[in-house]
Amino acid sequence: MFAHTSDHASRLLRVLLGAALACACTPSIAPPSLTVPVKEQEVPIVLAIGPIDTHRLVYDDAPVGGPIESSMQQTIHNTLSRTGVFKEIVTLKLPSQAGGKPDPEQILAAARSQRADLMLVGEVKEFHAESMATFGSEYSVATRLQLQLYNVHTSALVWKKTEKVNLSHGGSLQEIFLNVAVPSLSAGLLPPLVDHVQEEYVASLRAPGISAGATEPYSVFGGAELARIDAELAPPAGLTPPKDHAYAVIVGVEEYRDLPKVDYAKRDAEMVTKYLVKALGYREQNIITLLNGRVTKSQLEARFEKWLPKQVAESRDAEVFVYYGGHGAPDPSTNQAFLVPYDGDPSFLETTAYPLKRLYQVLGNLPAKQVMLVVDSCFSGAGGRSVIAKGARPMLLTVEDPLLASQNMVVLSAAAGNQISSAFPEKRHGLFTYYFLKGLQGEADANKDGAVDVAELYAYLKPQVETAARRMHAEQSPQLMPGTDLLKERGNVRLVDLKR
Amino acid sequence: MNWGSAFRAGVLGTVIAGLSAACATPGAVAPSTMPVTGRVVELGPVEEASSCGYTLLFIPLGAPKPVSALIQDLVRSRGGDALIEVTSGSSSAFYLLGVSNCLYIKGKVVKFTR
Numbered sequence: 001m002f003a004h005t006s007d008h009a010s011r012l013l014r015v016l017l018g019a020a021l022a023c024a025c026t027p028s029i030a031p032p033s034l035t036v037p038v039k040e041q042e043v044p045i046v047l048a049i050g051p052i053d054t055h056r057l058v059y060d061d062a063p064v065g066g067p068i069e070s071s072m073q074q075t076i077h078n079t080l081s082r083t084g085v086f087k088e089i090v091t092l093k094l095p096s097q098a099g100g101k102p103d104p105e106q107i108l109a110a111a112r113s114q115r116a117d118l119m120l121v122g123e124v125k126e127f128h129a130e131s132m133a134t135f136g137s138e139y140s141v142a143t144r145l146q147l148q149l150y151n152v153h154t155s156a157l158v159w160k161k162t163e164k165v166n167l168s169h170g171g172s173l174q175e176i177f178l179n180v181a182v183p184s185l186s187a188g189l190l191p192p193l194v195d196h197v198q199e200e201y202v203a204s205l206r207a208p209g210i211s212a213g214a215t216e217p218y219s220v221f222g223g224a225e226l227a228r229i230d231a232e233l234a235p236p237a238g239l240t241p242p243k244d245h246a247y248a249v250i251v252g253v254e255e256y257r258d259l260p261k262v263d264y265a266k267r268d269a270e271m272v273t274k275y276l277v278k279a280l281g282y283r284e285q286n287i288i289t290l291l292n293g294r295v296t297k298s299q300l301e302a303r304f305e306k307w308l309p310k311q312v313a314e315s316r317d318a319e320v321f322v323y324y325g326g327h328g329a330p331d332p333s334t335n336q337a338f339l340v341p342y343d344g345d346p347s348f349l350e351t352t353a354y355p356l357k358r359l360y361q362v363l364g365n366l367p368a369k370q371v372m373l374v375v376d377s378c379f380s381g382a383g384g385r386s387v388i389a390k391g392a393r394p395m396l397l398t399v400e401d402p403l404l405a406s407q408n409m410v411v412l413s414a415a416a417g418n419q420i421s422s423a424f425p426e427k428r429h430g431l432f433t434y435y436f437l438k439g440l441q442g443e444a445d446a447n448k449d450g451a452v453d454v455a456e457l458y459a460y461l462k463p464q465v466e467t468a469a470r471r472m473h474a475e476q477s478p479q480l481m482p483g484t485d486l487l488k489e490r491g492n493v494r495l496v497d498l499k500r
Numbered sequence: 501m502n503w504g505s506a507f508r509a510g511v512l513g514t515v516i517a518g519l520s521a522a523c524a525t526p527g528a529v530a531p532s533t534m535p536v537t538g539r540v541v542e543l544g545p546v547e548e549a550s551s552c553g554y555t556l557l558f559i560p561l562g563a564p565k566p567v568s569a570l571i572q573d574l575v576r577s578r579g580g581d582a583l584i585e586v587t588s589g590s591s592s593a594f595y596l597l598g599v600s601n602c603l604y605i606k607g608k609v610v611k612f613t614r
Contacts, residue, residue: 030544032542032543032545034541034542034543034546035541035542036539036613037539037540037613044558165579166576166579167575167578167579167599168573168577169577180577180578180579181579182542183543183579184578184579184580184611185579185614187541187543188609188611188613191541191613192538192613192614277599339576347518465531
């Protein structure tokens, strides 16, 4: 027993002696104050330093302790501040989430709330440490850090670079990483970052024709998340036979020249186009897709009033599909609703916007077998996807047109006249369009006959949107015109065949 | 103390002083250890690395590291690419029973920006 005790005591003594020696022989590492050589050219850009993913910083199956992420952010912040290049640099403080990384949308929202133009995020891609001394006071460390710069306004990836470092140093692993490895990585990454912002990014701002972002698919902030969402919402396999006489005009205005952004309107329009081609049997050459800056009043007039009638005139069994995602606006003086194009002005709707009533008339007069209009917009002027002239109050509009009761037309709209049409940030789409597409994907096939018709789609869409809107503390109730009582055989029109 | 013993003490003192003498030999100075063609970021102030070798009773007990290894150690300790403002030198110390030879190198560790 005594032998056993003395064995323990001697082991404890060795450990304590080792620890004492390690402490006594290992001075703390002073962090260097890096001076990055850059051009003396200030750029009018607010830079946000976002999260740095450090989950790979593990040694002996335990995370390298300490406030690693905030210290790395601080090093980058201090180094970039000393250059005097940026107008302002802010470090984003994000609420920690239990068991997971913060949502990319939440990070972007935080950057936007700080009025940032660019956001820098990082990820420790590799970390390997090995103890080189008996008592663990010297380590050999190999690590790789990637920094990515995103445009906060467009979410597009602007720049990225990865830097690797191998080093050996005495001290605690946390100190070695923060005070030796991170400065070395920063020295390799930050000068090229500043160069890129001073030269290419600023040049792209002066000449908007040059893209300031990367062109790879999903090369936007949260791209992996987007890819997952898009895969989940992918159109079902094309079992609807191709239709030679089906024509569509798809309009999505996310970026406006003078108005607030309509979140996800471009993605909505692009996904609707994919559905038409892959699931609804429309031929690509028969679809006109107008996005953002291409959506002008004259283009809307040309496509709705010239192109569509010309195509439909060639065939009596033509089908027409029109989708609009963007701002809507009410005119308080005439009680009319308008679709607002890219350069539209809510104060001069008569001359700058396209009247919804006119769209109903144009589509209603088409000699087509069936016409479907889907509007993910709202016309109350109360926010969301609707705007109103400065000084005017939100209003209740009745946008139903008597023509609808006697035509081959069906209109699905996102919200009632006094409601707003919301975005669905979790799914990166408009709330209404997301469930519209989910319905077409097959979820609306209530009778399991392998097809989704208009009545089934609306029956699915309405409660789904209402419930999701309530979860977001909003009221949104999609509308079908004509109502289900007047729909008759139009309700049985098959939109998509899911099986042969 | 007579003259003879004082003389012997003086001779012994001189011998001991001679045997314990240290001397430094001139070293080298260089702007950098690698050609610096672009911009660099300094990863800290001037730092020093040294290595010694000893001889005891004419038996060598290790030799100092070569200068190239000292440079590599210093650069690797900061995760840099090269040293700038480099100075190096060596020193020897003679003791009663042995000799030590030390090499040192000083410089700032830098990283090239590409």
